[in-house]
Amino acid sequence: MSVFLRTLAAASLLITLVPTASVEAYGRDGHRIVCDLAYRYLSDETRAEVDRLVALDTQFDHFRDVCSWADEVRGSTHRHTAPWHYINQTRNDPHVDPEDCAEGGCITSAIDLHAGIFADRARADAERLEALKFLAHWMGDIHQPLHVSIEGDRGGNDINVLWRGERHTNLHRVWDSEILLDYMAETWPYLAEEDRWQPLVEELAADIPLTGVDVYAPLAPIAWAQESHDIVRSRGFAYYWANAEQTIEPGDAYYERNLPVSMQQLKQGGVRLAGLLNQLVEERQVSGRTAPAAVSGALN
Numbered sequence: 001m002s003v004f005l006r007t008l009a010a011a012s013l014l015i016t017l018v019p020t021a022s023v024e025a026y027g028r029d030g031h032r033i034v035c036d037l038a039y040r041y042l043s044d045e046t047r048a049e050v051d052r053l054v055a056l057d058t059q060f061d062h063f064r065d066v067c068s069w070a071d072e073v074r075g076s077t078h079r080h081t082a083p084w085h086y087i088n089q090t091r092n093d094p095h096v097d098p099e100d101c102a103e104g105g106c107i108t109s110a111i112d113l114h115a116g117i118f119a120d121r122a123r124a125d126a127e128r129l130e131a132l133k134f135l136a137h138w139m140g141d142i143h144q145p146l147h148v149s150i151e152g153d154r155g156g157n158d159i160n161v162l163w164r165g166e167r168h169t170n171l172h173r174v175w176d177s178e179i180l181l182d183y184m185a186e187t188w189p190y191l192a193e194e195d196r197w198q199p200l201v202e203e204l205a206a207d208i209p210l211t212g213v214d215v216y217a218p219l220a221p222i223a224w225a226q227e228s229h230d231i232v233r234s235r236g237f238a239y240y241w242a243n244a245e246q247t248i249e250p251g252d253a254y255y256e257r258n259l260p261v262s263m264q265q266l267k268q269g270g271v272r273l274a275g276l277l278n279q280l281v282e283e284r285q286v287s288g289r290t291a292p293a294a295v296s297g298a299l300n
Contacts, residue, residue, distance in 0.1 A: 028068045029180055029197045030266065034140040035067040036201045037208070037270025038277070041215045046274075046281040053129040063136070070137035081134070084110035085141050087225055088151035091240075094233065096148060096225040107147060108221035111138045115219055119280040136273060142221065143269030145175040145261075148229040150240065158244040164251055171239060171248070179255060179262045204267050216282075217275025224272070231261065 042050060050063050060066045074082045087106040089096065101109050117123055117131035141147045149155040156171035163169050163178050184196035191199070233240045236257055242248050 029184075029200075030144065030176065031067040031137060031140040032064045033197055033201050033204070033266050034143065034269040034273060035064040035136050036197075037205060037267065038136070038139075038273035039063050040205060041208075041210055041213075041271060041274035041278075043214060043278045043282065046278045049281050050132065050277065053125060053132055056125055056129055057133075066133045067136045067140060069133045080104070081110070084138070086147045086149065086155055088149060089229060091150050091152075094229070096222055096229050098222060107138055107142055108225055111135065111142065111221040112219065114138065115276065115280060118277075119283070132277075135276075139273040139276070140269055142224050142228065143265040143272070145228065145232055145237065145265070146172050146239070148225045149232060153242075153244055156239060156242075159239070159242045160244070160247040162247055162249045164255060165249065168247075171242065174250065175262065179259055182255065183259060183262075204263060204270070208267055208271060210271065214278070215271060215275045216279045217272045218279065219276060 039047070039050070054060060054063050054066060057066065060069070070078075070081065070085070074085070083102050083104045084107055087096065087100055087108055088102075089100060093100075096108075098108070100106070105113075114131040114135040118128050118135055120128070123131075146155040153159055154172070156175070157173075159171035161169050161171050161174055163174055164182070169178060180200075181193075184200055185193070188196045188199055231237055235241075238248060238250060238254065
């Protein structure tokens with residue numbers, strides 16, 4: 001019997017979008033992890049369709065490898081997509097609405113757009129492949145902190161940070177990469193840096209109780225964005241009160257407090273991406289279905 005995973009609109013530990021045309025999205029490891037997790041929870045029908053489309057791409061060999069492509073092209077062949085990696089809110093606006101999307105588009109509208117193209121079997125394979133690559137990337141971005149941010153500081157890129165008393169960076173990069181890189185380096189120091197993402201995927205997958213479960217998720221980018229916006233505005237995130245004129249110094253306590261949030265977002269992004277692709281390929285209507293408490297609780 002299928003178990004339906006729906007978006008948890010009130011999830012307490014979720015993060016989402018990037019703000020500003022020049023900021024970076026999740027580091028390559030983050031996107032690879034989200035997509036590798038997602039691939040594990042694709043239905044047989046969906047995995048076959050994803051594999052078929054990716055096989056048409058001359059640049060990539062596996063689904064997990066396509067997921068950073070959107071970052072590679074936003075400054076060249078697809079410049080118009082640069083604003084689609086984020087959505088901005090005014091400082092006093094705690095709610096994400098469709099009207100918050102910029103005139104040129106944003107991450108929530110991009111998810112809607114590319115989900116529609118990917119699901120349309122009348123489209124050419126080349127169009128659906130491109131939509132798949134974009135959609136996989138957006139689902140990573142929307143679960144990364146600071147992709148739903150407060151306008152004016154480029155999603156934390158202008159917030160200077162002395163990270164754990166060791167290196168100068170910015171708050172956006174802390175959530176892009178620094179938290180993940182530190183955890184992987186401290187946990188698997190004997191592995192080459194480029195290989196450390198693999199045991200992290202295994203660790204995260206072992207914490208997701210979905211083996212043998214059919215996973216589906218409704219299309220809900222506004223809800224996902226709201227979850228992220230709630231988190232970046234929280235006191236523990238150290239963003240809402242920061243400013244570009246003063247360097248902040250997140251130490252070990254910040255790292256230890258927010259590491260579970262970062263890991264949670266990787267899991268949520270992976271499961272939701274799988275569930276959304278399953279729904280789009282199999283043309284299921286799953287809105288309103290609720291996952292059992294054991295599944296929901298594990299991803300909260």
